[in-house]
Amino acid sequence: MSIRGVLIDLSGTIHIDKKVIPGAIEAIQRLKASNIPFRFATNTTKVSSKKLVQKLTGLGFDVEEKDVFTSLSACRDMIESKQLRPMLLMEDEAMEEFKGLDTDKPNAVVIGLAPSKFNYEKLNQAFRLIISDPINVALIAVHKAKYFADKDEKLSMGPGGFVQALEFATGATANVVGKPTVEFFQLALKQLEMESSPQHVAIIGDDVCNDLGGGAKELGLHRFLVQTGKYRKDDSNASEGINVFKSVVEAIDHIIEQYEKRQ
Known part of the structure; x- marks a missing residue:
């Protein structure tokens, strides 16, 4: 596995409303320190991108507007x-x-x-x-x-x-417009400057269909399902070709470990 870029879902993956997934803040900090390019790629539509960033920083995440790509x-x-x-x-x-x-x-x-x-x-x-x-x-x-x-x-x-x-x-x-369309993922990959190499990008999410199906599967992204948020036990039974992790913390640490082995 050669992962050089990461897309990360928000709601259900790093937080649920105002509750942070345990260890998620520190995991994102480790990802930033590793210099692996990433974007938060979200279907969140209840608030604007600006308000979303304000919410995330209020929860303790070190996030800038450029780090977030939304369906809105x-x-x-x-x-x-x-x-x-x-x-x-x-x-x-x-x-x-x-x-x-x-x-x-x-x-x-x-x-x-x-x-x-x-x-x-x-x-x-x-x-x-x-x-x-x-x-x-x-x-x-x-x-x-x-x-x-x-x-x-x-x-x-x-x-x-x-x-x-x-x-x-x-x-x-x-x-x-949003996930799981091919067009959404292509635009997100463009932000990572990796539109020509989707096979080197991972997507982490809690929704086996909208995060990890459709365009993510069609484009050949590495698909990581986390057992938080909307995850249900039956999702694992329908997760062929998908890596399942307890949370975003384990998924990010796995990516960093694999990345550092190739340096």
């Missing part, structure tokens, strides 16, 4: 490149990511994890916009995760079910 930032890039005017189903704390975009007379519905907006009135508004012009109004999902580990360490519904409700009602197929 990838989504904004898509909206701008396609010159869309989005109706944004986002939490207020995530709206900062889309500041300055033209939202007048929307021609796209963009949906992230927005518990306070997932009500009949808002979803019906999105439904009516899409069916008003199904050819020209796009449905964009920041991601379609089924669930996530919430602050009480129990599972809560992700945005996937709400996205599928709109797909079912409108007949539209959502364009998914």
Whole structure:
């Protein structure tokens, strides 16, 4: 195994809400000291990238904005490149990511994890916009995760079910931006300057499908599943080709050990 770069999931992998995974802060410090390039690659959509970094530093992590690549930032890039005017189903704390975009007379519905907006009135508004012009109004999902580990360490519904409700009602197929799409991982690899050598990059996450499936598998990344966050025992049974670790601490230490042996 030759790992020269690392992508690390956030929620469920290094923290759960305001609770840090034991040893994660020190493990990230060791990774930085090893000079192995890494990025936090996350589908977190409830807050903007700036607020996310503030939260992580508040938890004790030494993190800069350049260290974090989110599905929200990838989504904004898509909206701008396609010159869309989005109706944004986002939490207020995530709206900062889309500041300055033209939202007048929307021609796209963009949906992230927005518990306070997932009500009949808002979803019906999105439904009516899409069916008003199904050819020209796009449905964009920041991601379609089924669930996530919430602050009480129990599972809560992700945005996937709400996205599928709109797909079912409108007949539209959502364009998914975040993990596990190939495009998301390609953009993350580009930030590491390793887009041409994905076989030398590892992804560490707690979601066997959204972190380690799809693009991560297709591109040939080393896939490390941690037994924290949304991990369930059944995940190990469906983890062919995936290395399973107790936590991000063991996964990072394994990567550093293998890296130093090759120096």
